[in-house]
Amino acid sequence: MAVDMRLPTIRKTVSLSVAAFDRKDLVVPGDVITSDTGFMRGHGTYVDEDKLTASVAGEVQRVDKLICVRPLKTRFNGEVGDVVVGRITEVQQKRWKVETNSRLDSVLLLSSVNLPGGELRRRSAEDELTMREYLQEGDLISAEVQSVFSDGALSLHTRSLKYGKLGQGVLVQLSPSLIKRQKTHFHNLPCGASIILGNNGFVWLYPTPGQQEEEAGGFYTSLEPVSLSDREVISRLRNCLLALSAHKVLLYDTSVLYCYESSLQHQVKDILKPEVMEEIVLLTQQKLLEQEG
Amino acid sequence: MATVQVSEAEKVYILHGIRDDLRVDGRGCEDYRHMEIETDVVSNTDGSAKVTLGHTAVLVGIKADIGKPRPLVPNEGYLEFFVDCSANATPEFEGRGGEELGTELSNTLYKVFNNKHSVDLKSLCICPGEHCWVLYVDVLLLQCDGNLYDAISIAIKAALFNTKIPRVRISTDEEGGKEIELSDDPYDCMRLNVENVPCIVTLCKVGHRHVVDATLQEKACSVASLIISVTHKGTVTCTRKVGGGSLDSESIFEMTELHHSCFTLSESIHLLSRPGSGWSSTST
Numbered sequence: 001m002a003v004d005m006r007l008p009t010i011r012k013t014v015s016l017s018v019a020a021f022d023r024k025d026l027v028v029p030g031d032v033i034t035s036d037t038g039f040m041r042g043h044g045t046y047v048d049e050d051k052l053t054a055s056v057a058g059e060v061q062r063v064d065k066l067i068c069v070r071p072l073k074t075r076f077n078g079e080v081g082d083v084v085v086g087r088i089t090e091v092q093q094k095r096w097k098v099e100t101n102s103r104l105d106s107v108l109l110l111s112s113v114n115l116p117g118g119e120l121r122r123r124s125a126e127d128e129l130t131m132r133e134y135l136q137e138g139d140l141i142s143a144e145v146q147s148v149f150s151d152g153a154l155s156l157h158t159r160s161l162k163y164g165k166l167g168q169g170v171l172v173q174l175s176p177s178l179i180k181r182q183k184t185h186f187h188n189l190p191c192g193a194s195i196i197l198g199n200n201g202f203v204w205l206y207p208t209p210g211q212q213e214e215e216a217g218g219f220y221t222s223l224e225p226v227s228l229s230d231r232e233v234i235s236r237l238r239n240c241l242l243a244l245s246a247h248k249v250l251l252y253d254t255s256v257l258y259c260y261e262s263s264l265q266h267q268v269k270d271i272l273k274p275e276v277m278e279e280i281v282l283l284t285q286q287k288l289l290e291q292e293g
Numbered sequence: 294m295a296t297v298q299v300s301e302a303e304k305v306y307i308l309h310g311i312r313d314d315l316r317v318d319g320r321g322c323e324d325y326r327h328m329e330i331e332t333d334v335v336s337n338t339d340g341s342a343k344v345t346l347g348h349t350a351v352l353v354g355i356k357a358d359i360g361k362p363r364p365l366v367p368n369e370g371y372l373e374f375f376v377d378c379s380a381n382a383t384p385e386f387e388g389r390g391g392e393e394l395g396t397e398l399s400n401t402l403y404k405v406f407n408n409k410h411s412v413d414l415k416s417l418c419i420c421p422g423e424h425c426w427v428l429y430v431d432v433l434l435l436q437c438d439g440n441l442y443d444a445i446s447i448a449i450k451a452a453l454f455n456t457k458i459p460r461v462r463i464s465t466d467e468e469g470g471k472e473i474e475l476s477d478d479p480y481d482c483m484r485l486n487v488e489n490v491p492c493i494v495t496l497c498k499v500g501h502r503h504v505v506d507a508t509l510q511e512k513a514c515s516v517a518s519l520i521i522s523v524t525h526k527g528t529v530t531c532t533r534k535v536g537g538g539s540l541d542s543e544s545i546f547e548m549t550e551l552h553h554s555c556f557t558l559s560e561s562i563h564l565l566s567r568p569g570s571g572w573s574s575t576s577t
Binding site for chain 1: 298299300301302303305306309310313315316317318319320321324325326327328329330331345
């Protein structure tokens with residue numbers, strides 16, 4: 001039995017970038033961005049006595065004449081085409097409500113999911129009554145944002161075979177601003193597990209499925225026990241993700257993989273100790289810098 | 294307790310993992326999360342401590358006040374517990390939502406300390422039958438991520454160790470009335486002996502095995518838990534069963550065996566709270 005007890009220390013974030021000051025334009029609420037009145041104000045700004053001031057803490061983005069501030073820590077603001085991982089909170093008439101770490105619960109319409117067997121037909125009253133057999137409260141799904149309602153709520157769809165109900169695995173909840181936008185968010189990592197990096201900050205780790213499960217198309221969840229080696233890989237990845245997010249490192253398949261490799265020398269449960277986290281993140285950042293330049 | 298929703302497939306994954314002694318975060322069934330203890334954090338209390346166990350954070354403040362001793366035990370002081378589940382921990386505790394949990398925790402603490410050996414209550418007596426020290430122990434939940442009982446008991450032990458009770462002198466004035474005088478020196482105070490203060494160990498039954506220090510997800514998969522408070526010598530002061538599921542006698546026996554091996558937790562806190570211990574991490 002292991003109990004690790006200690007006195008607390010001041011945490012310091014690991015940062016290798018030397019030119020951090022001139023690279024990003026960081027502001028806090030109340031900071032004056034510019035006194036020039038020729039700019040249009042975008043999100044995260046307001047005009048205070050002819051001066052453009054920031055209302056959130058984040059980095060300033062200038063596009064021609066438009067200035068907006070993108071906050072560093074925020075709820076998920078979805079755009080069309082984003083991949084999200086969400087949890088069903090309610091089953092309503094003809095739709096499900098999905099929690100995706102945004103300001104409002106997202107909506108998954110009954111017409112936006114695939115019927116079993118891949119049939120294409122109009123949804124009947126019977127389909128409405130058997131909604132709960134497919135997705136219940138508490139189930140996890142992966143979906144794509146189809147559109148955004150006028151109040152900001154997202155409308156999701158699972159109209160592809162790669163989306164749908166998620167089976168056995170581990171969910172890690174992180175900040176949405178740490179997930180890098182990429183072409184694909186579904187990765188089969190070479191270390192033996194698969195990962196879905198949802199744009200909303202929810203990351204799903206699961207054992208790489210075998211060949212025969214591809215045909216089921218998201219309706220059949222396997223409840224077979226996962227092997228111990230796969231479990232270890234998934235636990236290690238989970239702890240690595242938490243370590244990277246604690247030190248505010250951008251998350252994408254390469255950074256997660258480098259972090260996994262740097263952590264192999266430690267035991268899985270030791271990764272969450274502060275000094276081990278620092279060491280691993282430092283190694284990861286070094287590798288990333290080497291790869292870039 | 295704050296609850297999280299878990300899907301059926303996630304429950305199965307957690308269950309199978311615990312069966313194979315590999316939990317979601319890589320711990321074994323008998324491992325605790327990373328723990329940090331700090332004492333003397335609140336300046337206007339007589340003793341305080343803050344414990345962070347994973348993401349669970351608990352703050353305990355102790356204030357010593359002079360009061361009248363209980364009629365049945367005139368030469369002893371006593372402790373009063375109050376647990377405040379603040380809305381900081383989770384939105385479920387907003388308004389009166391945290392009251393039920395708070396009363397449950399305080400009642401358990403009363404039972405745990407309701408014996409002659411945990412705290413030397415006789416040392417809290419000033420004048421038998423008339424004046425005694427009352428220690429008001431206030432527990433504040435800052436963050437809730439499972440395993441509240443353990444964190445609270447560790448914080449209380451650390452705060453009691455940190456408590457400085459001023460020395461008082463009783464003098465009789467002309468009419469025969471008693472007067473209590475506090476000494477002028479602010480550093481002249483009495484410390485409590487916390488050797489026998491028990492620590493609570495919670496074991497959650499998940500599937501057919503039990504885990505120590507369950508997170509909220511693991512708690513959602515468990516049906517029952519056994520709470521035992523134990524001192525560093527192995528004496529048990531209180532047992533409670535929480536949860537709607539049932540435990541059969543064999544599993545209770547197994548869990549008690551495990552609890553006895555967990556009293557080393559109490560021992561390691563004892564080592565940490567020795568005066569003069571600086572940066573030390575103990576592992577058993």
